[in-house]
Amino acid sequence: MAQLSKDQIETVRSRFNDYLRSQNLRQTVERALIFDEVYETDDHFDADELYGRLKSNNAAVSRATVYNTLELLVDCNLVVRHQFGNKQAKFEKSYRYWQHDHLICLDCNKLNEFCDPRIQTIRDMVAEIFDFEISHHSLNMYGHCKKDNCPDRLVSH
Amino acid sequence: MAQLSKDQIETVRSRFNDYLRSQNLRQTVERALIFDEVYETDDHFDADELYGRLKSNNAAVSRATVYNTLELLVDCNLVVRHQFGNKQAKFEKSYRYWQHDHLICLDCNKLNEFCDPRIQTIRDMVAEIFDFEISHHSLNMYGHCKKDNCPDRLVSH
DNA sequence: ATAACTGCAAAACATTTGCATACAG
DNA sequence: CTGTATGCAAATGTTTTGCAGTTAT
Numbered sequence: 001m002a003q004l005s006k007d008q009i010e011t012v013r014s015r016f017n018d019y020l021r022s023q024n025l026r027q028t029v030e031r032a033l034i035f036d037e038v039y040e041t042d043d044h045f046d047a048d049e050l051y052g053r054l055k056s057n058n059a060a061v062s063r064a065t066v067y068n069t070l071e072l073l074v075d076c077n078l079v080v081r082h083q084f085g086n087k088q089a090k091f092e093k094s095y096r097y098w099q100h101d102h103l104i105c106l107d108c109n110k111l112n113e114f115c116d117p118r119i120q121t122i123r124d125m126v127a128e129i130f131d132f133e134i135s136h137h138s139l140n141m142y143g144h145c146k147k148d149n150c151p152d153r154l155v156s157h
Numbered sequence: 158m159a160q161l162s163k164d165q166i167e168t169v170r171s172r173f174n175d176y177l178r179s180q181n182l183r184q185t186v187e188r189a190l191i192f193d194e195v196y197e198t199d200d201h202f203d204a205d206e207l208y209g210r211l212k213s214n215n216a217a218v219s220r221a222t223v224y225n226t227l228e229l230l231v232d233c234n235l236v237v238r239h240q241f242g243n244k245q246a247k248f249e250k251s252y253r254y255w256q257h258d259h260l261i262c263l264d265c266n267k268l269n270e271f272c273d274p275r276i277q278t279i280r281d282m283v284a285e286i287f288d289f290e291i292s293h294h295s296l297n298m299y300g301h302c303k304k305d306n307c308p309d310r311l312v313s314h
Numbered sequence: 315a316t317a318a319c320t321g322c323a324a325a326a327c328a329t330t331t332g333c334a335t336a337c338a339g
Numbered sequence: 340c341t342g343t344a345t346g347c348a349a350a351t352g353t354t355t356t357g358c359a360g361t362t363a364t
Contacts, residue, residue, distance in 0.1 A: 026338050026343060047328080062346045067329065085295075087244040087353075088328060103287055114283050122273045126298055130260055130269055134300035138242075141283055143291035183318060183363050204354080219321045224354065244328070245353065318363080325356070336345070 004095070009039050012078060012095045019076035033059040034069040038079060044090045044111055084111075084140060101139040108150050161252070166196050169235060169252045176233035190216040191226040195236060201247045201268055241268075241297060258296040265307050 004012070016035055020027055037054050038045075045053075051066045070091060073079035082090040084104060101119065103112040119139060127134045144150070161169070173192055177184055194211050195202075202210075208223045227248060230236035239247040241261060258276065260269040276296060284291045301307070 024343090028338070028344060030345070060346095063328095064330080064347080065345060068344085083240045083242055083244075085240055087240075087246075089244075103283055103289060103291075105289070106292065112287055114286070116279045116282070118275050118279055122275055123298060125273070126260055126271050127300070129271070131303045132260060132262070132298075132300045133303055134260075134298050135263065136300075137296065137298040139294065139296040141280060141289075141291050141294040143284070143289040143293075146288045146290055181318090185319065185363070187320070205352095217321095220353095221322080221355080222320060225319085316362105316364095318361100320359105320361070322358095323356100324358105325354105327354080328352095330349105330351070332349085333347095334345105335347105336343105337341105338343080339341090 003042055004039065008095070012039060012093075015095075016073070016076060016078055019078075020072070025072070030061045030065045031069050031072070033061055034066060035073070038070075038073065038091070038093055041093070044082065044092045046088050046090050050091070082138065082140075085142070101141075103141045103143070105145050105150055106142050107144055110145070110150070160199055161196065161250075165253070169196060169250075172252075173230070173233060173235055176235075177229070182229070187218045187222045188226050188229070190218055191223060192230070195227075195230065195248070195250055198250070201239065201249045203245050203247050207248070237293075239295065239297075242299070258298075260298045260300070262302050262307055263299055264301055267302075267307070 013035060016031075017027055019025075020031070033054060034050070037050060037057070037059070041050070041053075047063070047066055047070060050070070051061070051063050054061055054066070070079060070081075074081050074091075078093065078095055080092050080094045082092065082102070084090055084102070098115055099120075100113040100115045103114055104110070105112075119137070123134050123137060126132070170192060173188075174184055176182075177188070190211060191207070194207060194214070194216070198207070198210070204220070204223055204227060207227070208218070208220050211218055211223070227236060227238075231238050231248075235250065235252055237249050237251045239249065239259070241247055241259070255272060256277075257270040257272045260271055261267070262269075276294070280291050280294060283289070
C-alpha cells in the first residue's frame, strides 16, 4: 500500500478513536502504539512481525494485545485480514485504498497487487444470482514469475 | 461436487496409482482407504472430518497418514486445498471438475459454488501484465444470504 | 533386503483464554 | 471508583515431526 501523508494518518487515527468511543472501548497507550506501528508499515505483515517490530521499538505490548487490537482495527475497516494459503493470517492497512487483489509468487512469496473492474461486475452478478449481500471477497492468484529477477525461482518453471 | 460414476472413480484411482508409481511411492492399504473415503465424499471436508469418517468406518489410519495422503492427492491434482478465512484447511476432490469459485454465507457458513468465464480472462490478463505463469487461483466471496432459508441468519442483515 | 510407510506421541505453530493486576473514564 | 484492558502463561486446535516398528516392492 502506498505511503500515507501525516494528515491522512491523523484522519485515520481519529477514525479509530471515534470508533473506540462509539463502542465504549478505551483509548489506551497500547492501542495507540499498535495503531502507529500498523500505519507506519507499508505492506503486508502478520501479527508476530508486528509484535516483533513493536518490541524492537521498545514499545512493549503483549502478543494478546496485538491480536486484540488488530481485531478492532479490522472491525472498523482500517485494516484488512488476508489468508494467503497458509494458516498464518496477513494484515494490511486499508484506509482509502483502492480495492485490489493479490498475485503471489510461489517461488519467492512476493506479493503483487492488481485491480480489475470486472471483478466488481462478477460480484454484482453472483450477488444477484444467489440473492446475497456480498460484504467482501478475496481473490488470490498463485504462480511463478517468468522474469529472471525472482530470487528463488525454481529451474523447473 | 457432483457425484462420480463407478467408472470415473476407477479412472481417478488409477491416476492416483500411476502417480504413486511415477514418484516411486508405495501403494499402501492406508492410502487406498483414504482415497476411497475422499472420493465417496461429495463436498468440502477438513482433515479431521476425514479422519473421523475413516475411523467410524473401522478404517483405522492415523491422523499423520491422513495429512500425508491428502498432500499427495493435492500434489497430483486429484484434490484441491482451500483456505476459507479460518486457519483450518478445507479439501475437495477435483477430478474433471469444472473450475469454480466459492460464495460463503457468513451467517451459516454454507458454501455455494459459482463459475464465471470472465475470471479466466482476468487470469490471462494478470499473467501477461506481471509476466507470470499462473498455476491456480482462489476467489471467495463472503456475505449474507437475503433469503429466509438461511438458518442462522442474523437479524441485522 | 531395504527403503519407504505407518502409528503414536510429542513438538510446533498461530491464536485464544483465564486470571490477577493496572488504569481509563 | 468501577469495569475494561493488559500481560503473562497456560490452553487450544491444527498440522508437522521424530522415531521405532512394519511392510511394499
